[in-house]
Structure formats: C-alpha cells, structure tokens
Amino acid sequence: MFKFQSLGFSDCAHTKGANTDSRFQSPTSHTKIRLLHLASDSYRGGAESVFRNTIEQTLTLPNYEIFVASCDTLQTLPKGVDFQHFLMLDDWAMYSKPIGAIKYIFNLKNYRLLKHFLFATRPDIIHTQNYLSRLSPSVLFALRAYKRKFPHIKLIFTQHNFGVCPNGGLYNYKQKAICEECIGHSKFRIMWKNCDRRGRIYSILKGLRTIFYCGILMRENNLFDKILCVGKFQYQKHIDDGFSKKKLEVLQNPIQMQFYNPNVCLEDKEDLIVFFGRLAPEKNVPLLIEAFAKLIQKPEFSSYKLCIIGDGDDKEYCENLAHKLLNSHSTTSSKEILNCIFLGRRTPMEIAEILKKAKLSVIPSLWYETFGLVIVESILAGAIPLVSRIGALKETIEYFCGSSFIFEVDPRLSYQDRFKNNVGNLEVMIASNLQSYEEIWQNFVIKRQEIIENLHNPKYLDSLIKIYSLG
Template structure:
C-alpha cells in the first residue's frame, strides 16, 4: 500500500506533531510526504511553497489558490502509484489548489482520500469557530452551504481584508471544488469535532473518531516542585490574561509558594509581560521563549500542574497529552476538547468554570489537597492510555481504515 501524507508544515504545534507521527506509520509499505519544510532537515517528496514566499501583489491570489502547488501535486500523482492520500492541514499555506489536483486524479484512478481535521476550517471560514473581533465563540456559518456570514462580522483577527480572503477561500474550497465530496473519510480526533461535522451536514458514516496518538514519556519524575504552567501560543484567544489574574488572586488568597511558568511566543507576548509586571505576584511569574521538545520537557519535568484557559473550543490539545506524559496534572475550563479530554479520556485532573477565578481557585486547592490521589490516578491510567491511544494503536487503527477504504 502506498500512502501520501500532506500537511502545511513539518514543524509547529500539535497538528505538526500528529502529522509527523502519522507519516511514519510502521504498518504501511511506502509512506510519501508532502509539506513545506521549515528547517530543511525533513525530506518532503513534493516541493510545496507557501503563499508567504511570493511578492505582495501575488500573495492574496495564492492564499486562495496556488497554481504552483497544484502543478507540483498533480505531477507527483501522475508519476507515482498512490492508493491513499491522507491530508491534514492545507487550507492556509498550501491553499485549496491541492483539492483540484486530487479531484482530477480521482477521475483517472481508483484512490481514496482521508483527512484528519485539526481545526474547524471545513465548517468555519475562520477555521476555529471563533470571532476574533468580539473574542467569542461563533457558529454562524456552521450548517450553512455557503459560508459568507463572516463578511458581516469581520471576524478575522487581522481585519476585513483577510476576512474577505477567507470567505472567498472557503467558497472556492467548499462550493466550487466540493471539499466534502472529495474526502472519503474525515478523521475527527474528538467527539466535539465529530458533532460539529454532523451539525455541518456531513454524514456520520463518513466520520471516523480517532483520537490523537499519545507519546508517553516513561521516565519517572518522582519529585515535583510548586510550579504551574501554561505553554503554547501567546495570543489573546488563549486567555493568558485570565491565567495571570487567577494565579495572582490564588497567590494573594492562599499565600502559597507556587511559581507560574509561561512558555512560548506570539503576537501578544510583549503586552502579556507588561501586564504580568504590574501584578503583585510578578516575581513568581517567569517567562520562557519557545522551546524545542527536549528543552521544553527539561523545564516541564519539575512542574506539577498544567493550566489552560483558552476561549476557543480547542479540538484535541496535544499540550494535554504531552503534559500527562511528564506526570503533570491538568486543570482546564469546562469547554470543548479541553473538557472532553480531561473528563472522558484522562479521568483525572480538574475542570473549572470558564473565566471564573473563584472556580479555578477552588479546583486548584482541591488538586493540592488530593495531589497524591490524582497523581496515582494518572500513573495507573497510563497503561490504559498507552494501550488504547498510544502510537502503535493509532497506527493500527489507521492501517485498518486505509484497508477498509481500499477494499
């Protein structure tokens, strides 16, 4: 069996981690990969280019449809005998041009198309079911055949020009190229994603629930320090101002010795740092720049708790999976994939009422008083998680899906 894996980049966040694991499936005879390499260390079989590499005048057009990427993929498919194409992310940097190449190839040869959905771009032109202008969850386009409601709200974080581009991009992908019809099976990493796809009029039989693979770190970290952390993108929708306020209030109320680590980079980092400097607990708030996995895990090995507060649904956060591999207990809001992962998959950690500082303080105090019990739950649960959601189980599930589609 020959499988072509397609994604925008080889290095980045959770989606890139899942892509890199997926494209190395040990049960597949021949794995090919198409992506934009960020460091030239990973080999791509297709030399895709991002719209960002072109001049200012061309960028808007290539954001919607890249002729270069269409030609490159079309040529590769003509020259190679591919049985399965497994797409991850493409709509941002590769553009919907790859859909046209795949659609034309499906007419020439029996081939099956799978897509893992790491965000909601098929249901929402803005990809995240979120209005960045109002900073609220938005489902106005969900279930609509033509998704142009965003034109009246200017929900894109960069303003109306990008709102318009995303609306056009969505129309091209969904209404001209028929994205939903091209894909034979959508992989939903969470029940939340599955439900939103159904609400967007995708047949449930066309959806395969497969949670992201857990790469468990088996090194035992016996001793933990009084540290709570957030790591990831530093942006408004991640609600880091709430994290700072909640941590500050908790420190004042309980007079504890905890430190807060904020790890990552993003467009809001400078403002976040200025805000933190004005808090009473500022000496206990420590910022780190973005770290690679080895450096990150070296910092995280002493951390007790992971604190998430995102305003977004979050589909299936890889941050949570990485944290529990290091015996870090999660505390998350009662929202989307964060709540689902902690409640249904982990069955340990705490869930607080979103944007409610008192609720957070109550839950973090519960974690502190029940720490040994919750940590014991985590350690005992690891064997189950590894068996059901580990990398090998993930590979087997994918291989069975590919075989089912091929036959």
C-alpha cells in the first residue's frame, strides 16, 4: 500500500517553486503512461465487477503503469496490482450514523488522501467509476485540484447510473414508479419527493450531496474530459439533462466470460425457470412469483420449478408471497415452498451451472437499468432471457437477440392496475416460449454462437485505449 512518509499533504499542495521540483514535473514525462483507476471497490457485483474487469484488462498493457485508489483491501485487489501503487480510501459505511452521514455527503479524509496521492504519483490518466457508492463526491475536488495544476492530464468517467437522477435509477421507491422529474430540473426534488428506498432521511442526504457533483460547487459535466455511458438509452437521458454531446460517448460494459457454458444443449434442460440478481423492489420479483403461480395451475406446466437466486431487502416478502401463493392448495403446514426454491447469493460459476439446466431466465425489472448485463450473462450460460420492455433492458435484448423475448409493461397505470396487467403479460410470454421451446431453442443456439464470437473480440479494451489516447 502506498506510504506518505516523506511527502506531506501541505508540501504537495503549496510548496513554493513547485515547477522546479521533480514531483511537479509534467505527468507526461514518464517512460510509461501512468493510469489511475478510482472507484468505491472492485469485489462486489454490477459496476464494481466492471471496475475490476477494467483494471485486469489494462494490466495487460505493456506501456501502462497501473495505480488503484478504492475501498478495497490488499486481499480484494485484482491480482497483478502492485500494492505500492494502491491507495486505500475511507468508507463512510464503516462509521456511526451521524459521522457516516457527514462522510456520505462529503468525506474530507478522502479528499486529502486522494489529493496527496495524485501529486505524489502524478498519473497521466485518471479513470473514475462508481465513486458515490462509498467514497462521496469529495474525490472530485481532489481531481479538480490536480487538473488545475496539470491541465493536460485526462479525466475519464464511466457513468454506471443515471447521473441526471440523485437517486441513480430514475425510480421513486415510495411511488414504486419510474420518475424523471429531475431531468432538466433541480436535483433537490428528491428531498420532498422522498425517492430513496430507505426513506426521508436518505432522500435529504442524497439531495444535499448533489451540491458537490451536479450542483453549484461541482458538476461532473464540467470536470471530466470524457463521460462514458454504458448504453444509448442512458446516453440520451444525459443529453436530455443538458450534458455536452462532445463529452459523452457510449461504451458497453465488458462481459465476464465466467458465465459461459460452452457445451450446453437441449438435453441439459429441465422444467426450470430462474431469476438471479438483487431482491429489491425495483427488480419486481413478486411479479414473477405471481405469474409463475398462475402458470403452474395449468396441467402442462405443473411440473415446473422456480429458482430465485440472490439476497436483498425484498427477500422475506418474496418468500412469504411464494409460500402463500404456491402452498395455497397444500394440506401440509411445511415451511418448504412447493415448486420454488430461494438459494441466496451464489458465485457466477454456481449460477452458470444452474442456468445451464434452466429453460428461461426472467428479468422483470420495473426500472430502466443502464445496461442489461443479466441478459448477456443468461445468454452465455445458455438460458433464454425474457425481459420487460423498459429502458436499457429493451435496448440490450434487441441488440443481442431481437424483440421476441420481451413482455409488455405499462408504466402509465397505477401500481395495482399495472401489476395485475403485467402478471398476465408475463404469464403469457412464459407459456408461449415453453410451448414452442424446442423450435425457439434451435434459433437461440444459432444467435448465441454469433454473440459469443463477437464477445471474444477485445472491443472494450481497444475502445478504452482510443479514449485514453484521444481524451
């Protein structure tokens, strides 16, 4: 881990005659290009896995020297990162609620640590991802201080959420509905709309936090030289909010091949339907449970099982709903749920093995998503994905598989009416795919082979190199 033994913070920031000090020479004077990866951590799923993948891929570049700043530990760092090139940052979640709330809005310690690290290591390129999760916007102010000293360094940002929304997902948890009210307007609306899933206090904290990254004190759009969106749908929402087209670029997330089952075939398939992901309200797992309960009432589908993989705030509710609906005709008082199993978290390899046996992987999300990674992972594992026609899910499934695996959702209705309609839509979609499964499978296999051939192309790293080179 990087040590600050001889370099004081005040020395780096305020030394007179700094232009003659070797520490303040232009970063571009190095033999190798110094690349700093900055994010919350690399050991969880979603955006964190993309951060990890990006580090691992750039470590293969012979002319780059890689540095990392995150809340990782030496044990969770991607293999190949020199521990002397690593800065461990401060995690607001490790503190008591009052102190954690302050650090959630602006973590002064991270500002000081990162600013010190930047002036000591002098990176040429800084690629930031998912900093809000655990670091706070304070890191942006360290980047700005460094950029002011060395204007020619490049600041790149991969936006994994909807930066136009202080809640990150264009979703109001209180109303259980898509919300775009902050697009083109004040981000303080989250405070009185009470959008955060944890309630009013966190909604207020998120509103206050916007001052430091999309408000009067700092704007991502002004700070970064290039902002990478992971899909066209997400890109357009940022354009709608006034982001500069010149700074925005679409770069799809890298795909982890650990989900890949090379030899999956029709004979592997069982009467099994799978959901895997976070059990949270916006993921809409109760919709799948309701649709499945109706499906298995039909004799031709009575043998089917539903496997739900993952944890989250909605797990207990989902388990109770499944028990109520699927055990309603049972004469036993067993806690075991008929035709359904909840597995909790599993590794990608374990999930891939389950998907190999599954006929369908269902993604019934209520919110937009920025990229349908679960769709691609399902395809790699050999399960046909069914998704709701909404946001980036629609964009991703149409790009990879066409529109035949999409079921309709209607966001204009009330939550109760929408849920009732969507249950019927999903049940019909599942039933129609199962009834013609053998024919659908043959077409899917052909398309899947084309997808896998394209995924083996090192497109992500090649695109990154161009972005790093051109800014």
